[in-house]
Amino acid sequence: MTDALSDTTPAATDPLDVDAASSLARDVVENVQRVIVGKDDEIEHLVTAILGRGHVLLEDVPGVGKTMLARSIARTVGGEFRRIQFTPDLLPADVTGTTVFDEQSHEFEFRPGPVFANFVLGDEINRASPKTQSALLEAMEEAQVTVDGETHRLPDPFVVVATQNAVENDGAFELPAAEVDRFAKRLTLGYPSPAEEQQVLERVVGGHPVDAVEPVTTIDALRRARATAAAATVSAPVRRYVTELANFTREHAELGVSPRGSIALVRAAQGRATLDGRDYVTPDDVQVEAEPVLAHRVRVESGTPLGGDAGRRLVQRALSTVDPET
Incomplete structure (x- = not known):
């Protein structure tokens, strides 16, 4: 049985013409570059993954901008953004949502989890148990989750950007091959050069630039650009x-x-x-x-x-x- 939520059910999408789709993608890249310094190739790779209907795994040392990159993309396209902090005690229901009994209506009601968003940041995904990690398998492959026998569609577009700490293995679980294979790309950012790091310091004086990011497009336009890429x-x-x-x-x-x-x-x-x-x-x-x-x-x-x-x-x-x- 499928519960097709009215605001998340995929519909036929008219593609943009190629020039308009290219312009949209370039605008997204340039807007993110205002926040993330010196990582132009990585930003383009993230954008082409999104155009190609894929998810991305960012693996690197702490503090190089993985979370900021995900937040910047979400703000740039105006999509709903949710962050899931993966920890050893996180449960699958904390990701997908759960069914609860409503005492007023005397009916069971599904309460969506944070995975119901256009852009989901899975922060330090390898900190959660394999059981909890597996909660994302259906979501990443089929853009839906099944809870208590009911299938619920996820928003369109639905993109997971997950991060992994590349230097600490204590208390972490290796991602299973089935999950790794669901990420279209694995990217690393690396340390900035001294000149780039000086630009970072200049930009964060008085506040972080990600807080000032304004959308340069819409979710509907992004959906149409993805249709352009698919064609x-x-x-x-x-x-x-x-x-x-x-x-x-x-x-x-x-x-x-x-x-x-x-x-x-x-x-x-x-x-x-x-x-x-x-x-x-x-x-x-x-x-x-x-x-x-x-x-x-x-x-x-x-x-x-x-x-x-x-x-x-x-x-x-x-x-x-x-x-x-x-």
């Missing part, structure tokens, strides 16, 4: 190129890229094409998007973590070995 032409040679990159990882790793990863790469490349003002995908789009989309899905040797430097090196080998013209 970008992906030719047979480009599809073959994506498939051969994925097969290379399967042949040279203990766990290679899944078909879901290949789909994520195509969608991210469509997002890149839209950002660049084109209605077709090129091999260059695939190459730009390949590492953040594919590397975190690869386990090079049995017993080693997913992704990491080994995963990135394998994807780089695939890009240097597989000929996009064949």
Whole structure:
């Protein structure tokens, strides 16, 4: 049984023309750049992931701007933003919501959890137990949650941006492969350069710039831009190129890229094409998007973590070995 909430049920969306969608994406990038210094590539990668209907995992050391990046994107598009602080005592119902008995109406009523938002920040997602982490699996894959046998649609768009602390493992749980695979991209921000850090300090004097961010578009326009990206032409040679990159990882790793990863790469490349003002995908789009989309899905040797430097090196080998013209 499906409870299709009136304000969250997906509907047919008319795409923007390519120029309008590209302009929207560029406006979002430039607005976020007013808050996040020196991370232009990472901001573009986040925007192309959103255009490609994907979720993003930010993994890095504390204090480099992961949360600010997520908040800036949400404020820029005017979407509803919710933050979930993942802790060991967090329960699945704290994420998805729960059914309670209303004593006045004498009926059971579903009370949505914080996952019911356009942009959900899962802060330090690996601090929660695997059971609680699994509460996001259905949401990230199908844009819905099922509670007590009732299925509830999530808002459209629905984007999860999750963060992981890359330096502390005590009290943390490794994300299962099924969950990692649901993130279209894994990004790192890294430390700013000295000049960039001086700009950061200058901007935060008197208040944080994220508090002054104003929307430059609307959720409806973003939804239409995503439809534009989804309509970008992906030719047979480009599809073959994506498939051969994925097969290379399967042949040279203990766990290679899944078909879901290949789909994520195509969608991210469509997002890149839209950002660049084109209605077709090129091999260059695939190459730009390949590492953040594919590397975190690869386990090079049995017993080693997913992704990491080994995963990135394998994807780089695939890009240097597989000929996009064949």
